Amino acid sequence: MADDVKGQELMDKLVSLCKRRGFIFPSSEIYGGFNGFWDYGPYGCRMKRAVESLWWREMVETRDNVEGLDSTIIANPTIWKASGHIDQFSDLMTDCKNCKARHRVDQMEDPTTCPVCGSKDLTEPKEFNLMMKTFVGPVFDDEHVAYLRAETCQPIFVNFHSVRVATRQKLPFGVAQIGKAFRNEINPRNFTFRSREFTQMEMEFFCDGEEGMKWFEYWKEQRINYYRNKLQFPEEFMRIHVHDKLAHYAKAAIDIEVQFPFGWGELEGVHHRGTWDLSQHSKFSGVDLSYMDHDNHRTLMPTVIETSVGLDRTILALLSRAYDEDTAATKKEGMEEDVRVVLHLPPLVAPIQAAVLPQSKKLKENAEALYKDISRYFRSEYDDTGSIGKRYRRQDEIGTPYCITFDFDSLNDNAVTVRDRDTMLQERIGITQLRDYLEKKIGF
Numbered sequence: 001m002a003d004d005v006k007g008q009e010l011m012d013k014l015v016s017l018c019k020r021r022g023f024i025f026p027s028s029e030i031y032g033g034f035n036g037f038w039d040y041g042p043y044g045c046r047m048k049r050a051v052e053s054l055w056w057r058e059m060v061e062t063r064d065n066v067e068g069l070d071s072t073i074i075a076n077p078t079i080w081k082a083s084g085h086i087d088q089f090s091d092l093m094t095d096c097k098n099c100k101a102r103h104r105v106d107q108m109e110d111p112t113t114c115p116v117c118g119s120k121d122l123t124e125p126k127e128f129n130l131m132m133k134t135f136v137g138p139v140f141d142d143e144h145v146a147y148l149r150a151e152t153c154q155p156i157f158v159n160f161h162s163v164r165v166a167t168r169q170k171l172p173f174g175v176a177q178i179g180k181a182f183r184n185e186i187n188p189r190n191f192t193f194r195s196r197e198f199t200q201m202e203m204e205f206f207c208d209g210e211e212g213m214k215w216f217e218y219w220k221e222q223r224i225n226y227y228r229n230k231l232q233f234p235e236e237f238m239r240i241h242v243h244d245k246l247a248h249y250a251k252a253a254i255d256i257e258v259q260f261p262f263g264w265g266e267l268e269g270v271h272h273r274g275t276w277d278l279s280q281h282s283k284f285s286g287v288d289l290s291y292m293d294h295d296n297h298r299t300l301m302p303t304v305i306e307t308s309v310g311l312d313r314t315i316l317a318l319l320s321r322a323y324d325e326d327t328a329a330t331k332k333e334g335m336e337e338d339v340r341v342v343l344h345l346p347p348l349v350a351p352i353q354a355a356v357l358p359q360s361k362k363l364k365e366n367a368e369a370l371y372k373d374i375s376r377y378f379r380s381e382y383d384d385t386g387s388i389g390k391r392y393r394r395q396d397e398i399g400t401p402y403c404i405t406f407d408f409d410s411l412n413d414n415a416v417t418v419r420d421r422d423t424m425l426q427e428r429i430g431i432t433q434l435r436d437y438l439e440k441k442i443g444f
């Protein structure tokens, strides 16, 4: 099978699993959907929150020199004039006169042929601005136009001074933000990979320009290690794309790409942005955002190193990497079907980390008490419907790393059976040791 066919098959299976098991739904589905918008269901939002807190912990809570910010989605539109988004944040697009499909010219293999119907009858390429517009105030005219933010980093630059003064941070230090961003993408596609509303996790690190390359290398390394160690991405699943064409103000830029079902795609960018951002906002706001280095009696415009990742793309990467159909293991555990669908998600980000399954409904009371107890420490679920084998399969399919069976022996030996999702091996663990055991396995 050609790789792209396999990729398409995997994507179809993922989209269907996400819908069926409550990870991701098309937005407004009962109204026919809305292209480029997706809703996260019960398991999807658990996973989303888990990845957000992992990133936040990694980038903010475990560091003394990175602060957090939570800014508004709509802000003074001059911000987007200063950042260049109003004048330059556009893609070239063309329409097929035959099938009416709309395409981004830079994504077409042959910009003279429609990739949908093969027609050569295309409109002249024209610039299409990606900013989403709205109006603020009672009058809907040009003076009241505002924009939904196209990226979460601009409000960080705008708040640079306030954060620094409030926290008494000295260079070098960073400011991080997680939040929604909006882009009127010409051609949303590949499930959540290219959406019109998505979540970004960005960190802007402000430093002395002389140390810019040192910090660029540092953050590049930190972010690659995060994917290796925290999200457990193997080397062959990731690659680094070094930009050879740089924006005029940039000194260096790389993308961390991963193997999505449709091919390699950007997950995160690490960019050395020079002094561009703070200089632009100083110029447009009239407020000098330069930094007084009291120790060395000088003033400087800080250089910015940015790490910028999409949360939706992270979830898609995790799911694509985790999806597996396991045929060898199926007859174990007394199941009839040929294929076990399993998500090998890292336990830290699995939507459910431990499921409590009583051997019989007669054990409901004890098993529920155990579930209530462990759900204080782990994302947990209780399930007593159907055979144990079927319940294991339901948990495999949503990526639950540990299933805990409370059986009749548990009443006497005060122990439970813990079944590992990946090896399907079972271990008997004392209930009083369970929390410790799971914490070690999950790797907090």
Ligand code: ATP
Pocket (backbone or CB within 6 Å): 151, 183, 185, 192, 193, 194, 195, 196, 198, 200, 266, 267, 268, 269, 308, 309, 310, 311, 312, 313
């Ligand atoms: P692309 O080249 O794929 O359009 P970009 O280089 O414009 O992405 P950035 O502006 O650097 O992306 O945004 C940082 C991160 O935000 C990206 O690495 C990606 O993970 C995420 N992102 C950007 N656009 C989208 C989108 N339309 N849908 C989902 N995530 C996105």
